[in-house]
Amino acid sequence: MLSALFRSALPKYGRVVLPARVSIRTMSSSDGPASPYATLAVSRPAESVTHVELHRPKKLNAMNKAFWREMVECFNEIADDQDCRVVVVSGAGKMFTAGIDLMDMAGDMLQPEGDDTARISWNVRKLIARYQETFSVIEKCPKPVVVAVHGACIGGGVDLITACDIRLCTQDAWFQVKEVDIGLAADVGTLQRLPKVIGSRSLVNELALTARKMYADEAKSSGLVSRVFPDKEAMMAGALEMAGEMAARSPVAVQGTKLNLLYSRDHSVAEGLDYMATWNMSMLQTQDVMKAAQAAMEKRSPKEALFSKL
Numbered sequence: 001m002l003s004a005l006f007r008s009a010l011p012k013y014g015r016v017v018l019p020a021r022v023s024i025r026t027m028s029s030s031d032g033p034a035s036p037y038a039t040l041a042v043s044r045p046a047e048s049v050t051h052v053e054l055h056r057p058k059k060l061n062a063m064n065k066a067f068w069r070e071m072v073e074c075f076n077e078i079a080d081d082q083d084c085r086v087v088v089v090s091g092a093g094k095m096f097t098a099g100i101d102l103m104d105m106a107g108d109m110l111q112p113e114g115d116d117t118a119r120i121s122w123n124v125r126k127l128i129a130r131y132q133e134t135f136s137v138i139e140k141c142p143k144p145v146v147v148a149v150h151g152a153c154i155g156g157g158v159d160l161i162t163a164c165d166i167r168l169c170t171q172d173a174w175f176q177v178k179e180v181d182i183g184l185a186a187d188v189g190t191l192q193r194l195p196k197v198i199g200s201r202s203l204v205n206e207l208a209l210t211a212r213k214m215y216a217d218e219a220k221s222s223g224l225v226s227r228v229f230p231d232k233e234a235m236m237a238g239a240l241e242m243a244g245e246m247a248a249r250s251p252v253a254v255q256g257t258k259l260n261l262l263y264s265r266d267h268s269v270a271e272g273l274d275y276m277a278t279w280n281m282s283m284l285q286t287q288d289v290m291k292a293a294q295a296a297m298e299k300r301s302p303k304e305a306l307f308s309k310l
């Protein structure tokens, strides 16, 4: 399969392949405006919830050049969108994603530009940093991101999901850190984030060094996903319900929680506590605390309080 893909990719080296615009498929009828992206379908399935769907189903949502750019544009917009409090990411069609587009990306990877080794290396470094940003934007986005995986999640797909905050999958899902199979050390997040997600270093090493597939049950028992659903329909309903729970709560509290959890992941407990105190010295002054406390005193759900946009 791989060699066939590369063979068919070879004549295309150096040519920019522009993907066709896709029609938009949405989770519900409460859509926002038409998606400006060729590889992503963006919709608003519920109040304050944005759905980002990887949308190249005929190519199994393989990640072409447009995708790597559009994810950055899309998540930067979401980060600034006051009408969005939670994001759900999923894949259209047969599977979540077949990973990097081996045909569209081969030129960039195998024929880098530059007059000498230093310049070629410089350009490759810049290129890799740019591709890393495609998934780092998910982590940098202050809104929680729930990812819902069905079928295969290969290579770049694992880089993507490890940058998300909550991972769900269907019973038929499988995950593969495939990079060693195509001669690469994974370079856009898996090797950095997967060890923070899965407790067992040995398991991470095994998956990354052998490229073996991991199926849904093991993904759950290892902590890669927190819930497994019987099928995609049930998973999307579960993802939306979870998103609704977060979207109904104070965005000051929810976004502060995401950012501090991430900070603490990468720092000592003492540093995390210090950062938290500095964070909350201003955020505790929000009107949201009073509103939520009042709801609690009146034995109402925190979801019944109305919080301003952030």
Ligand SMILES: CCC/C=C/C=C/C(=O)SCCNC(=O)CCNC(=O)[C@H](O)C(C)(C)COP(=O)(O)OP(=O)(O)OC[C@H]1O[C@@H](n2cnc3c(N)ncnc32)[C@H](O)[C@@H]1OP(=O)(O)O
Residues within 6 Å of the ligand: 001, 002, 005, 058, 059, 060, 062, 063, 098, 099, 100, 101, 102, 103, 104, 127, 128, 131, 152, 154, 155, 156, 157, 178, 179, 182, 186, 187, 188
């Ligand atoms: C600096 C950036 C760093 C990023 C690194 C990322 C690395 C990776 O992602 S490594 C992983 C790369 N992916 C693969 O190796 C998977 C390749 N695909 C497959 O093995 C099979 O397609 C798969 C098992 C996923 C599904 O097989 P199935 O028989 O169900 O479908 P196919 O007929 O093979 O595919 C349907 C059409 O999709 C095209 N396609 C599938 N995968 C890719 C891909 N990765 N890149 C480009 N195109 C892909 C396939 O060619 C078919 O297209 P068509 O012939 O036009 O119908």
